[in-house]
Amino acid sequence: NAGVTQTPKFQVLKTGQSMTLQCAQDMNHNSMYWYRQDPGMGLRLIYYSASEGTTDKGEVPNGYNVSRLNKREFSLRLESAAPSQTSVYFCASRRDRNTGELFFGEGSRLTVL
Amino acid sequence: AQRVTQPEKLLSVFKGAPVELKCNYSYSGSPELFWYVQYSRQRLQLLLRHISRESIKGFTADLNKGETSFHLKKPFAQEEDSAMYYCALNNQGGKLIFGQGTELSVKP
Numbered sequence: 001n002a003g004v005t006q007t008p009k010f011q012v013l014k015t016g017q018s019m020t021l022q023c024a025q026d027m028n029h030n031s032m033y034w035y036r037q038d039p040g041m042g043l044r045l046i047y048y049s050a051s052e053g054t055t056d057k058g059e060v061p062n063g064y065n066v067s068r069l070n071k072r073e074f075s076l077r078l079e080s081a082a083p084s085q086t087s088v089y090f091c092a093s094r095r096d097r098n099t100g101e102l103f104f105g106e107g108s109r110l111t112v113l
Numbered sequence: 114a115q116r117v118t119q120p121e122k123l124l125s126v127f128k129g130a131p132v133e134l135k136c137n138y139s140y141s142g143s144p145e146l147f148w149y150v151q152y153s154r155q156r157l158q159l160l161l162r163h164i165s166r167e168s169i170k171g172f173t174a175d176l177n178k179g180e181t182s183f184h185l186k187k188p189f190a191q192e193e194d195s196a197m198y199y200c201a202l203n204n205q206g207g208k209l210i211f212g213q214g215t216e217l218s219v220k221p
Binding site for chain 1: 149157
């Protein structure tokens with residue numbers, strides 16, 4: 001089992017460009033999450049999907065959109081990238097909607113010039 | 114508002130010394146709390162959760178509802194404990210909120 005897989009691992013964008021971060025899990029988990037990690041700010045929740053067919057905003061949703069394509073996949077889209085979105089992005093999943101351990105991907109390092 | 118606070122960005126100790134990483138939370142309901150760890154070049158992974166009340170790699174954490182704290186402790190730090198540690202709070206709506214993280218550096 002691969003667990004949680006994110007692509008791409010690294011990406012450099014110019015301001016205004018768009019891109020989609022892909023995430024897939026093979027653990028049959030119900031809930032999936034997108035976080036960003038910034039020095040001194042910790043992990044901040046961007047969006048999450050408690051179950052297939054639902055998505056909700058987290059702490060820092062502005063500038064992002066998400067799609068829960070099916071139970072396995074949860075993508076994060078930047079429509080018009082800004083330098084403030086330079087960060088490391090983590091996808092995570094867990095089996096239960098309201099409780100339990102999160103399993104993380106390896107992270108995607110995004111730089112916006 | 115739901116919030117997790119880790120007041121120390123960096124904690125540096127010598128090998129064999131006790132270590133305590135602080136975590137305070139703000140939550141009106143019954144909290145579910147976790148500690149996650151990120152070793153260099155590895156994924157974030159669960160270290161322990163308050164429900165299980167277990168000791169992992171010599172670490173323990175006790176939920177203190179009166180002080181709204183969930184501090185992580187280890188009596189004798191090892192060099193391999195050097196990592197970034199995150200405290201996290203699970204709310205009943207399915208959100209898992211993380212603190213700012215504490216980098217633990219254990220010197221030989």
